Amino acid sequence: MKLLGFIIVCLTGTLLLYGTGEFxxxxxxxxxxxxxxxxxxxxxxxxxxQVPNLVTAxxxxxxxxxxMFETAVIFCAGLACFLLLRDFREKKExxxxxxxxxxxxxxxxxxxVLKTGKEFEHMDKDWVPSDLIIKTxxxxxxxxxxxxxxxxxxxxxxxxxxxxxGGVIFGSSLILLAISYDLKTLLKRVKEKVLGIYAALGVLxxxxxxxxxxxxxxxxxxxxxxxxxxxxPHHVRALGMxxxxxxxxxxVTAVMAIIYINIVSEGRHDEGL
Amino acid sequence: xxxLLALIVAKYNYWLYVILMMIGLYAMIAKNNLIKKLVGMNIxxxxxxxxxxxxxxxxxxxxxxxxxxHGGNDALAAIIHAADYINPLPHVLMLTAIxxxxxxxxxxxxxxxxxxxxxxxLEEDEIRMRLVDIGxxx
Amino acid sequence: xxxxxxxxxxxxxxxCAIAAISVKDLLGTAILFGAYSFMMCLLWAVMGxxxxxxxxxxxxxxxxxxxxxxxxxxxSRRTKD
Numbered sequence: 001m002k003l004l005g006f007i008i009v010c011l012t013g014t015l016l017l018y019g020t021g022e023f024x025x026x027x028x029x030x031x032x033x034x035x036x037x038x039x040x041x042x043x044x045x046x047x048x049x050q051v052p053n054l055v056t057a058x059x060x061x062x063x064x065x066x067x068m069f070e071t072a073v074i075f076c077a078g079l080a081c082f083l084l085l086r087d088f089r090e091k092k093e094x095x096x097x098x099x100x101x102x103x104x105x106x107x108x109x110x111x112x113v114l115k116t117g118k119e120f121e122h123m124d125k126d127w128v129p130s131d132l133i134i135k136t137x138x139x140x141x142x143x144x145x146x147x148x149x150x151x152x153x154x155x156x157x158x159x160x161x162x163x164x165x166g167g168v169i170f171g172s173s174l175i176l177l178a179i180s181y182d183l184k185t186l187l188k189r190v191k192e193k194v195l196g197i198y199a200a201l202g203v204l205x206x207x208x209x210x211x212x213x214x215x216x217x218x219x220x221x222x223x224x225x226x227x228x229x230x231x232x233p234h235h236v237r238a239l240g241m242x243x244x245x246x247x248x249x250x251x252v253t254a255v256m257a258i259i260y261i262n263i264v265s266e267g268r269h270d271e272g273l
Numbered sequence: 274x275x276x277l278l279a280l281i282v283a284k285y286n287y288w289l290y291v292i293l294m295m296i297g298l299y300a301m302i303a304k305n306n307l308i309k310k311l312v313g314m315n316i317x318x319x320x321x322x323x324x325x326x327x328x329x330x331x332x333x334x335x336x337x338x339x340x341x342x343h344g345g346n347d348a349l350a351a352i353i354h355a356a357d358y359i360n361p362l363p364h365v366l367m368l369t370a371i372x373x374x375x376x377x378x379x380x381x382x383x384x385x386x387x388x389x390x391x392x393x394x395l396e397e398d399e400i401r402m403r404l405v406d407i408g409x410x411x
Numbered sequence: 412x413x414x415x416x417x418x419x420x421x422x423x424x425x426x427c428a429i430a431a432i433s434v435k436d437l438l439g440t441a442i443l444f445g446a447y448s449f450m451m452c453l454l455w456a457v458m459g460x461x462x463x464x465x466x467x468x469x470x471x472x473x474x475x476x477x478x479x480x481x482x483x484x485x486x487s488r489r490t491k492d
Contacts, residue, residue: 169473
């Protein structure tokens, strides 16, 4: 099998290497990829959309249809992870730990539930005592990471960034909370239903802003038709792009957290890394 | 000889990208472990993204963010020459490709965890043997 | 663009890729995969694709490595080949 794979790879590689003989030189300004449409985007984007970052302008305005379906793909990935792994069966046995003395109680039937508070705390089978240094440092860092994520989303028009990057950073801050404390802390703060609603809300914001343009007289995704609704009609396309990027960020945040929670606990939402 | 040297200097980066793609393809075909196959798929995807992004590069050009538009004074905007800025179109298409690649990676990891729960192994030949056993029992 | 940077980083990338698929311990594969992602991000930053580099840095070195380690934690860590 390995020999067959090696032969196939060598044949394909030789074919591709033979094809590179026809390619234009690297860095050539007159290569066919750089002379037809992208010159129009570079020269006209600022005067039509008032957005200096050309990549965001093309991504959210000229090619906004692709970005809408990319957001739908992310939502479907989160949905697929949830449907594959989620396990709703009741837990049979529980563990409790008496905090002053360290004695561990193992309750086998599922009916009796002890109240947890100052004296008893929940435990898992692979319980590891949380480290004080990691808990304190992460607790201080997480709000700053979230502010940075919102900054990246808001400044997507002027510097490298945008909705997707900010959404991933915000999702990483939630994953950091789950890793440094434990999974139950994250699930108490951000419930599973809320995450699912946010994921769908992000896609709805995107499609909603695009669809509102149609009753106002323009085409689908034509932000210029929204001019009567905003406070600054000269920058209406930049504001439409900002709203759309916020939708993408919300959807990506929720989906990253959903995928992590389901993979690390194998769907049971009880223990974790 | 100088002709060959000129050819190598002009095209060496395309050859290295093709080598990277072939490493990914080999890992997808020939490795037994499911997670190694997944790593191979991701190497293939990022090598293709690298190839596309390198198409948009122009010599002596700067990043595609227009400096003179900051400050809000649009009437005095300078004339923008297209040859001064790197082509932004491959960057846009490859952003979507990276996003789709991470979504596929997440779903594939969920599938791998499910397969392990069912068959207690991640090696492809052992899974095939257990599938045959289950088929023969019925 | 300065060609020595390009050549050296591309060589590192190829070494990381070959090492990531040959190691027998899946946790080592996860770390080498994160290093491969980071080298790719450097390449794109040098080529002027700053948005793509930003996305790859946040996705590859952040979220993708965490998913990989979480999946290895839920399944087995050794592999035979």
